[in-house]
Amino acid sequence: MKLLHYWRAMWGIIWRELWRFVTQRERFISALVRPLVWLFVFAAGFRAALGLAITPPYETYILYEVYITPGLIGMIQLFNGMQSSLSMVYDREMGSMRILMVCPLPRGFLLLSKLLAGTAVSIVQVYVFLAIAWFYEIQAPWQGYLWVLPALMLSGLMLGALGLLLSSFIKQLENFAGVMNFVIFPLFFMSTALYPLWKIKESSELLHNLAKYNPFSQAVELTRFALYEQFNQEAFIYTFVAFVIFMIAAIIGYNPSRGMMVRKGGG
Amino acid sequence: MKAPIALLVKNLSFSYSGKKALDDVNFKIQQGECTILLGPNGAGKSTLFSLITRLYDTRSGRIELCGFDIKRQTRKALAKLGVVFQQTTLDMDLTVMQNLRYHASLHGMSRKQATQRIQEELERLDMVDRRFEQIRELNGGHRRRVEIARALLHKPSLLLLDEPTVGLDVPSRHDIVEHVHRLAVEQQMAVLWASHLIDEIYPQDRLIVLHKGRIKAQGTVDEVQALTHAATIKEAFYKLTQGEQA
Numbered sequence: 001m002k003l004l005h006y007w008r009a010m011w012g013i014i015w016r017e018l019w020r021f022v023t024q025r026e027r028f029i030s031a032l033v034r035p036l037v038w039l040f041v042f043a044a045g046f047r048a049a050l051g052l053a054i055t056p057p058y059e060t061y062i063l064y065e066v067y068i069t070p071g072l073i074g075m076i077q078l079f080n081g082m083q084s085s086l087s088m089v090y091d092r093e094m095g096s097m098r099i100l101m102v103c104p105l106p107r108g109f110l111l112l113s114k115l116l117a118g119t120a121v122s123i124v125q126v127y128v129f130l131a132i133a134w135f136y137e138i139q140a141p142w143q144g145y146l147w148v149l150p151a152l153m154l155s156g157l158m159l160g161a162l163g164l165l166l167s168s169f170i171k172q173l174e175n176f177a178g179v180m181n182f183v184i185f186p187l188f189f190m191s192t193a194l195y196p197l198w199k200i201k202e203s204s205e206l207l208h209n210l211a212k213y214n215p216f217s218q219a220v221e222l223t224r225f226a227l228y229e230q231f232n233q234e235a236f237i238y239t240f241v242a243f244v245i246f247m248i249a250a251i252i253g254y255n256p257s258r259g260m261m262v263r264k265g266g267g
Numbered sequence: 268m269k270a271p272i273a274l275l276v277k278n279l280s281f282s283y284s285g286k287k288a289l290d291d292v293n294f295k296i297q298q299g300e301c302t303i304l305l306g307p308n309g310a311g312k313s314t315l316f317s318l319i320t321r322l323y324d325t326r327s328g329r330i331e332l333c334g335f336d337i338k339r340q341t342r343k344a345l346a347k348l349g350v351v352f353q354q355t356t357l358d359m360d361l362t363v364m365q366n367l368r369y370h371a372s373l374h375g376m377s378r379k380q381a382t383q384r385i386q387e388e389l390e391r392l393d394m395v396d397r398r399f400e401q402i403r404e405l406n407g408g409h410r411r412r413v414e415i416a417r418a419l420l421h422k423p424s425l426l427l428l429d430e431p432t433v434g435l436d437v438p439s440r441h442d443i444v445e446h447v448h449r450l451a452v453e454q455q456m457a458v459l460w461a462s463h464l465i466d467e468i469y470p471q472d473r474l475i476v477l478h479k480g481r482i483k484a485q486g487t488v489d490e491v492q493a494l495t496h497a498a499t500i501k502e503a504f505y506k507l508t509q510g511e512q513a
């Protein structure tokens with residue numbers, strides 16, 4: 001009976017998020033346009049400028065568009081994770097977060113459900129993106145599209161948990177612009193989304209180290225390998241540990257005894 | 268025989284960065300009782316609600332809902348609680364039905380159970396015909412009705428309402444005041460209604476007058492009037508709040 005309660009609540013939260021996403025057509029389109037512009041414009045322009053050696057998981061020379069695709073998947077999930085946290089700040093300002101927080105279930109579970117809901121939305125976006133990329137002749141082995149699903153779940157959860165953690169700090173919606181400048185851009189540009197590690201090392205040792213230990217890089221690599229039916233253990237462990245740390249910190253952030261809820265005041 | 272206690276607040280104090288928002292607050296509400304929490308803006312009403320709903324942590328004092336300590340038995344306590352917050356907390360893009368179903372799922376109700384309860388509550392509030400309309404399309408009064416229906420779906424023992432009639436026109440306000448008072452009588456539900464509007468008080472209600480975080484008076488309408496030697500509740504309220512400020 002109790003388990004059923006948990007299940008129904010989790011499904012309710014996921015359903016609400018998916019429904020909202022589907023009905024907000026502008027959000028759907030803008031979530032797709034961003035990586036597609038990078039793919040069609042940025043990557044096409046860089047194709048000639050960048051030469052890529054054969055590195056795992058690739059077994060042949062690849063086009064830059066092929067290299068950048070997992071990075072753009074990461075970008076979709078990164079923006080989605082931040083978008084979810086934005087919607088949580090909005091929900092909190094508008095009060096609907098309160099309805100969630102006063103339901104008789106553990107807060108950690110409610111936040112995890114919220115996170116799963118955001119991840120489900122990001123996975124829908126990723127598969128639509130991959131479908132478009134397929135017609136642009138960026139094609140992974142077909143099993144790779146199945147392999148990538150658990151990787152997307154983990155990376156989506158990790159990036160969502162980061163967003164959740166940030167949302168527990170952000171007091172007002174207006175402060176979200178800071179997240180763009182200080183979180184999204186550094187995470188994305190200092191990662192292996194756009195260039196492989198060895199290429200970054202050629203230009204800067206510091207940048208190389210930052211990119212190597214950036215959890216976003218690890219999520220991208222996990223996805224990259226999974227898309228080619230390979231399991232990158234290091235990336236998996238790193239992403240998983242990052243998820244656990246962000247999640248615990250977010251739960252503490254939303255805990256009324258210890259977190260930032262009191263400091264936010266309101267009412 | 269006395270009705271069971273739905274809400275017990277004992278020695279409750281709360282501060283925001285050193286400033287006391289609530290100072291040694293004590294009261295209880297029994298089943299079937301409608302209690303109006305009266306206080307001017309900034310009296311501490313919303314802080315008290317945030318503590319009862321566990322949005323804030325109780326650091327000093329104790330809150331019990333139907334005998335369950337909100338700090339130690341949070342989930343059992345919250346299961347007994349229905350809340351209507353001051354700000355609307357409905358999802359504007361979803362329909363009335365979808366909003367209510369979402370709430371039902373958070374309380375673990377099956378689809379069949381939820382459908383039945385939604386039907387009952389919407390009928391009671393004369394909102395059944397509007398169940399497939401988006402919240403965005405409803406006026407303020409109807410939105411409030413949906414929120415009250417939502418707060419009652421899981422049959423709580425205590426209903427909290429934080430200034431639910433703010434911004435509503437007179438007929439909508441009257442309907443909501445009437446409906447909630449009827450709930451207390453017919454369903455033996457305990458109600459705590461925060462307000463600063465005197466005309467929302469019925470003669471049989473109990474009153475708690477909160478001012479600057481302290482309870483200035485509590486009891487029936489007659490008792491509070493007698494305590495302040497006032498002829499009307501408006502005068503009593505003035506004496507208890509404005510009088511001190513002067």
